[in-house]
Amino acid sequence: MGFSVNTNTGAMAALQSLADTNRGMSTVQSRINTGLNVASTKDDSASFTIAQTLRGDLGGLKSVGSSLSRAKSATDVAVAGAEQISDLVNQMKAKAYEAADEGVDTASRDAMGKDFDALKAQIQTIVDSSEFNGTNLLKAGGGEVKALQSLDTAGATLDVANQDFNASVITAIGATFTDAATAKTMIGTLDTVASDVKNSLSTLGSASRKIDGQASFVSKLSDVIEGGIGNLVDADLAKESAKLQALQVKQQLGVQALSIANQAPQSIMSLFR
Numbered sequence: 001m002g003f004s005v006n007t008n009t010g011a012m013a014a015l016q017s018l019a020d021t022n023r024g025m026s027t028v029q030s031r032i033n034t035g036l037n038v039a040s041t042k043d044d045s046a047s048f049t050i051a052q053t054l055r056g057d058l059g060g061l062k063s064v065g066s067s068l069s070r071a072k073s074a075t076d077v078a079v080a081g082a083e084q085i086s087d088l089v090n091q092m093k094a095k096a097y098e099a100a101d102e103g104v105d106t107a108s109r110d111a112m113g114k115d116f117d118a119l120k121a122q123i124q125t126i127v128d129s130s131e132f133n134g135t136n137l138l139k140a141g142g143g144e145v146k147a148l149q150s151l152d153t154a155g156a157t158l159d160v161a162n163q164d165f166n167a168s169v170i171t172a173i174g175a176t177f178t179d180a181a182t183a184k185t186m187i188g189t190l191d192t193v194a195s196d197v198k199n200s201l202s203t204l205g206s207a208s209r210k211i212d213g214q215a216s217f218v219s220k221l222s223d224v225i226e227g228g229i230g231n232l233v234d235a236d237l238a239k240e241s242a243k244l245q246a247l248q249v250k251q252q253l254g255v256q257a258l259s260i261a262n263q264a265p266q267s268i269m270s271l272f273r
Contacts, residue, residue, distance in 0.1 A: 010261035018254035025247045031235040032244065038233040047232045054229045057151060061222045064148045068158070068215040070133060071147035075160050075211060078137035079204045081130030085123050085138075085169060086197045092119045092173070093190040099183035109183070113176045120173060127165045137204070140166040145207070149214055158214060160207040163200040169193055 031037055041048040098104065099112045127138045136142025137160060145160035172193050177183035 008261060011258060014254060014258040014261045018251065018258055021247055021250045021254050025244065025251060028240050028244045028247060031240045032237060035235055035237065036233050037235040051229050051232045054225050054232075058222060058225050058229070060151045061218055061225070064150060065215060065218050065222070067148040068211055068218065071145045071158060071160065072208065072211045072215065074132040074135040074137065074145050075204055075208045077130050077132040078160075078163065079201070079208060081126045081138050082163070082165070082197060082201050082204060084126050085165065086194070086201060088119050088123050088126075089169070089190060089194050089197055092116055093187060093194070095119070096177060096183050096186040096190060099177050100180050100187060102180050104180070109177075109179070113178070116176045120170065120176075123165075124170055127170065137162050138165040140164045147211065150218075158207075158211060160204070163203070165197075165200070168196045168200070172196070 030039065038044045038047045038051065095112050095116045099109050099116075104112075127136075130136055130138045131142065134143065135145060137145065140162070142162055144162045145158075147158040149155065149158045173186075173189060177186045
């Protein structure tokens with residue numbers, strides 16, 4: 001091989017090798033910094049595109065989860081109110097049984113009637129207060145629950161109907177008893193009201209359990225999709241750390257090789273001594 005000061009092929013080869021090593025280090029450092037093996041479409045167009053689609057689905061599922069959470073809260077508030085109303089109806093029935101006793105004097109029956117009215121007023125308060133985020137499933141005109149179940153917005157929603165306790169409880173009970181005969185009639189009325197409240201409790205309880213089940217599924221589905229995104233784009237940091245150490249050694253050797261190659265033309269000077 002001839003000696004030339006114009007062309008140093010050894011230095012050029014060493015420089016190309018060092019440049020490759022530096023590019024490799026830049027890639028590895030980017031993966032370590034971001035934690036991503038595919039951070040851009042320039043890294044892997046197919047994987048990046050799939051990951052972006054899955055990220056869109058993941059965002060949609062978060063919205064579905066929020067919708068189900070709101071539905072769950074509104075339903076659980078209604079369940080709590082209905083359970084309390086069921087207890088009050090039972091207390092009212094006990095008052096009606098006491099008042100149905102022919103041996104009770106008028107003053108005592110009037111006192112029972114006042115207690116009965118107070119319990120009914122308490123039911124009204126509970127109905128009016130059983131509201132969450134503008135939805136009251138126990139109050140007439142309080143709206144109903146409609147929640148997303150999946151990313152298919154055109155599909156069926158998860159619905160919970162309004163139970164309208166104004167009609168089935170408050171209006172159905174009507175005025176208080178005035179004598180033993182009306183107290184006996186009230187007992188039958190309260191039996192019907194209690195049955196209606198139990199049916200509403202069953203409906204609300206079933207809806208709450210269904211919402212729980214769907215929310216659990218959506219949460220698990222979100223975890224699976226998030227894991228899938230990770231499999232596509234996440235970097236193996238242990239592997240990248242090992243690569244970085246190897247590239248650092250190669251970089252040091254490359255610098256030394258380039259330094260040696262750059263010294264080669266200086267040997268020409270010995271020919272002119």
